[in-house]
Amino acid sequence: MKSPVGNPSERLVGVENVSHCFPAPEGGKDVLALDAVNMEIMRGEMVAFIGPSGCGKSTLLNVIGGMISPTSGAALVNGQAVSGPLPKQIAYIFQESALLPWATVLDNIKVGLEFQGVPKEDREGIAAAALKSVGLEAFAASYPHQLSGGMKQRVALARALSLRTDILLMDEPFAALDEQTRMIFGEDLSRLLASERKTIVLVTHSLAEAVLLCDRIFVFTSRPGRIKAVLMIDEPHPRTPSFMTSQRFSDLRNELYELLRDEVLAAIGNDRQGLS
Amino acid sequence: MSGAAVGMEGVTGRLSRRGRWLSFLTKLAVFVALMLLWHAVTVTEIVSPFFLPQPGAVLTVFWRILSTGRVLPDLGVTFFEFAMAGPLAVVTGILAGYLISMTRYSTIVLEPVISSLYAIPIIIFYPISIMALGIGPESKIAHGALFGFFPICLNTIQGFGGVDAIYLRMARSAGATKAQLLRRILIPAAAPTILNGVRLGLMLCFLAIIGGETIASLEGLGHRIVWYAEGMQMTNMFAYIVFVILIATVMNVCLSLLELRRRGA
Numbered sequence: 451m452k453s454p455v456g457n458p459s460e461r462l463v464g465v466e467n468v469s470h471c472f473p474a475p476e477g478g479k480d481v482l483a484l485d486a487v488n489m490e491i492m493r494g495e496m497v498a499f500i501g502p503s504g505c506g507k508s509t510l511l512n513v514i515g516g517m518i519s520p521t522s523g524a525a526l527v528n529g530q531a532v533s534g535p536l537p538k539q540i541a542y543i544f545q546e547s548a549l550l551p552w553a554t555v556l557d558n559i560k561v562g563l564e565f566q567g568v569p570k571e572d573r574e575g576i577a578a579a580a581l582k583s584v585g586l587e588a589f590a591a592s593y594p595h596q597l598s599g600g601m602k603q604r605v606a607l608a609r610a611l612s613l614r615t616d617i618l619l620m621d622e623p624f625a626a627l628d629e630q631t632r633m634i635f636g637e638d639l640s641r642l643l644a645s646e647r648k649t650i651v652l653v654t655h656s657l658a659e660a661v662l663l664c665d666r667i668f669v670f671t672s673r674p675g676r677i678k679a680v681l682m683i684d685e686p687h688p689r690t691p692s693f694m695t696s697q698r699f700s701d702l703r704n705e706l707y708e709l710l711r712d713e714v715l716a717a718i719g720n721d722r723q724g725l726s
Numbered sequence: 727m728s729g730a731a732v733g734m735e736g737v738t739g740r741l742s743r744r745g746r747w748l749s750f751l752t753k754l755a756v757f758v759a760l761m762l763l764w765h766a767v768t769v770t771e772i773v774s775p776f777f778l779p780q781p782g783a784v785l786t787v788f789w790r791i792l793s794t795g796r797v798l799p800d801l802g803v804t805f806f807e808f809a810m811a812g813p814l815a816v817v818t819g820i821l822a823g824y825l826i827s828m829t830r831y832s833t834i835v836l837e838p839v840i841s842s843l844y845a846i847p848i849i850i851f852y853p854i855s856i857m858a859l860g861i862g863p864e865s866k867i868a869h870g871a872l873f874g875f876f877p878i879c880l881n882t883i884q885g886f887g888g889v890d891a892i893y894l895r896m897a898r899s900a901g902a903t904k905a906q907l908l909r910r911i912l913i914p915a916a917a918p919t920i921l922n923g924v925r926l927g928l929m930l931c932f933l934a935i936i937g938g939e940t941i942a943s944l945e946g947l948g949h950r951i952v953w954y955a956e957g958m959q960m961t962n963m964f965a966y967i968v969f970v971i972l973i974a975t976v977m978n979v980c981l982s983l984l985e986l987r988r989r990g991a
Contacts, residue, residue, distance in 0.1 A: 515899060537901025548896045552914045561910055565900035613900065 462616065462649050463491035463514055467523035469674075470509055483509045485674035486523070493616070496643065496650040496687075498660035500710065501670025501678075502717035507653050508621055510675070514651060515540050515619050527617065537566045541610040543620045549594040549602055556581060556590040559609045566613055580612035581605070583642065600631040607639065611646065618643075620652045624659055636662045637691065644687035657710070661702045662689050669709045672717035679709050779961040787965040797969060803863060803946040807935045811867045815874025815931050816924055822875075823882025823920075837883050844876035849937070856942050866938040866946070874931030881923025885916030918985070925981040932977065936970060 470484040483506035491497055499507035512518040514525045516535045525532040527539055541562075549558050559577035568576065581587050584604040594602055603623055610618055624632045636659055643650060643663075654660055660667045667681040683702060685693060693699055741749060761781055767773045768780040791797045826836045852869055859865040893911050902910070939948025947970050954963035 517895065517899060535899050535901060537899065540899070542896065542899040544892055544896060548892045550893060550911070550914070562896075562900045564910070565897055565902040565906055567901065 460493040461490050462493040462495075462528065463651070464526035464529075465489045465510065465514065465523075466526065468510065468513055468520045468525060469522045470506065470513065470518065471521045482674040484513075484520070485676050487675065487677060489668065489677065491649060491651065493649055494647050495666065496652070496664045498652045498654055498664040498667045499670060500654060500657070500660050500667055500706070501675065502672045502710070502714040503655075504673050504717060505670040505713070506673065506675030507670050511619050511621055511651060511653050514617075515542060537613070537615075539615050540617045540619060541613040541615040543603075543606050543610045543618065543623045545622055545625050549605060551594050553593075554590065555586065555592050555594070555597070555605050558594070558605060559612050562609045562613055576612050576614075577608075580608040583611060584608045584638070598631070599627050600635050603627065603635055604638065607642070611642070615648075617649045617651070620650065620654075622653055622655065624654065624656060632656070632659065633662075633694070637689070637694075639663060641688040657703050657706050658694075661699060661706065662694060667706060669706070670713070672713045678713065681706055681709065776958075777960060779964055783961050784964040784968060787961050788968050791962075791965055791969070797947075797966070800945055800947050800950045800966075801969075804935060804939065804948070807863045807866045807870060807946065808932055810863075811870030811931050811935060812874065812928050814867070814871040815878055815927050818871070819875045819878025819923070819927060820882050820920065823879040824886060826879075827883045827886035833883060833887055837880070840876060840879055840883070844880060848873055848876075848934070852938060852941065855938075861942045861944060863946075866935045866943070869938045870931040870935040873934035874927035876927070877930065878920075878923045878927035881926075882916070882920050885919035885923075886912060888919065889915040921985045925978070925985060928981060929974070929978060932974060 465487055468484055468487045469482070472481045472483055474480050483504075487506075487510060499510060501507050509518060513520045514527070514532065516525075516532045519533070527536060550561065553561060556574075556577055559580055560573045563573040563576060564570075578587065578590065581590055584607055586601060586604055586608065589597065589601065589605075594605070597605065603626075606623070624635065627635060640663055650663070652660065652663060661683055664683055667683065668677050669679045669681065670676070671678045681702070685698075764778070764781050768775055768778055826832050826840070848869075851872065852865075855865040855868050855872075859868055889912055893915060894907070897907050897911050935946075936948040939946035940952045943949040947966060951963055951966045951970070954960070954966065
C-alpha cells in the first residue's frame with residue numbers, strides 16, 4: 451500500500467495481537483475492550499482510529515504510547531516491544547485541559563522539554579521556535595485562560611512538536627473545539643504536519659477530520675474493538691480547503707459513515723442492554 | 727476545583743477597580759456604623775456603662791497600653807505560643823495530608839476519619855492538655871497546633887487528591903521523574919487549596935491559643951482580658967479585646983494577600 455508522504459518500506463509502529471481487558475467496576479464481568487488487534491503503521495504515515503464510543507480506540511492509542519500494558523499481545527515501536535512511555539520517540543496531544551493553568555504559554559512548552567530531559571539552556575530557544583511555528587509567538591507570556599480553545603490546542607501542538615519525536619499520538623485533540631475552529635485547526639495541522647514528516651495516530655469521533663488529515667483510517671467495531679475496515683485516503687498533503695469542499699471529500703466521508711453506522715447502532719444496543 | 731475543600735467559599739472573586747472601591751467603602755461604612763451604635767448605646771446608657779464603656783474611653787486606654795508598652799509582656803507570651811503552634815500545625819498538617827493523599831486507599835480510609843475528628847469540638851480535649859502540660863505556654867501550644875492541624879491536613883488531602891489526571895498523564899507521557907512531577911505538577915496544582923487551609927488553620931490556631939489563655943493561664947492576652955473582667959475593669963478589658971481583634975484582622979489580611987499573590991495573574 452502506498453502512502454502519499456510516508457516511506458512504505460519502513461514499519462515504525464506495529465500492533466501484534468493486542469487484547470485488553472478492563473476489570474469490571476463492581477463485581478460483574480470484566481470488559482473486553484480490544485480483541486486481538488493487528489496493524490502496521492509506516493514511517494511518515496498519518497492514520498486515524500475511528501469507531502463508536504467504548505470501541506477501544508483510545509485504549510489502543512495508549513497501548514502504543516506505553517501508558518497501558520495490554521492484557522495480551524504487544525505494541526512495537528521501531529521493532530522494540532513497548533513497556534512504558536517513550537518520551538524520546540512519542541509525543542501526545544490530549545484534549546484542551548492538558549495545558550497547565552498556572553504556567554505561561556512558553557512555560558507550558560518548556561515544561562515538556564524539562565520532563566524529556568532537554569538541558570536547561572536549550573529549552574527557551576526550542577520552545578520559542580515551536581511557538582513561532584504555530585503562529586503564537588506574541589502570546590508567550592499569556593496564561594492559558596487568556597487564550598481561545600483553538601489557540602490552546604495550537605499551544606499543545608507546539609509542545610508536542612517541540613519534543614521532536616518521530617511519533618505523535620493525538621487523543622481527540624479537537625473534542626473541546628467548536629465546528630468552525632475545528633476545521634481551521636485541521637487545516638493548520640495538515641500544513642504543519644506535512645512539513646514535519648511525523649508519524650501520526652489520531653483518535654477521533656469526527657469523520658471529516660479523519661478524512662481531512664489522514665492517509666489511512668482504521669474503522670473499529672463496537673466493543674470488543676476489532677478492525678472492521680481500513681479506508682485509504684489517497685490525496686497529497688497538505689490537504690487544502692478545496693479538497694474539503696470537493697465531491698471526493700464527501701464521497702469518502704459518506705463511505706466512512708456507511709462503514710461506521712452499523713457499529714454505532716450496535717454500540718448503542720450494548721449500552722441499552724447494560725441499562726436493563 | 728473541588729468545592730468541597732474547607733473554606734473555599736468567601737473569596738471575593740474578581741472585582742473591577744470601581745467595584746473594589748465600593749466594597750472597601752461598604753466595609754468602612756459597616757465599621758463606622760457599628761462604632762456609632764456602640765457610642766449611641768453607651769451615651770444614652772441603654773446599656774450600662776459598667777458593662778460597656780464608651781468607645782472613646784476604650785480608645786484612650788488602648789493607646790495608653792500601647793504607648794507605655796504595658797501590653798508587651800502578654801503580647802510576647804501569646805506571640806511566642808503562636809510562633810510555636812502555628813508552624814507546628816502547618817508542618818504536621820501538610821506532611822500528614824501529603825502522606826494520606828499518596829494512595830487512593832489511604833485517602834478513602836483516612837480522610838473521613840480526619841473529617842470526623844475535625845467535627846468534634848476540640849476544646850473538650852483542653853483539660854487533658856492542661857493536666858498533661860500544665861497551665862503554662864505548653865498547653866496552649868499543643869491546643870493551638872491541634873486546632874490548626876485539621877483544616878490544613880484536610881485541604882492538603884483535597885489539594886493533592888484533586889489534581890486533574892490529564893496533567894499527570896501529560897507529565898508521564900513526556901517522561902517526568904517523580905521529583906519533577908511533584909515540583910512542576912502536584913505542588914502548583916494543589917497550592918491554592920492548601921494555602922486556603924493554612925489560612926484557616928492559622929486563624930483557628932490563634933483563636934484556640936487566646937481561648938486557652940482565657941480558661942487557664944497566668945499570662946498572655948487572653949488571660950489579661952479575663953483578669954480585667956474579673957477585676958471589673960471593663961475599659962481595660964475592652965482595650966485588650968480591641969488589640970486581639972486588631973491582630974486577628976491584620977493576620978487575616980496578610981494571609982489572604984499571600985493567597986491572592988499565589989493565585990497569580
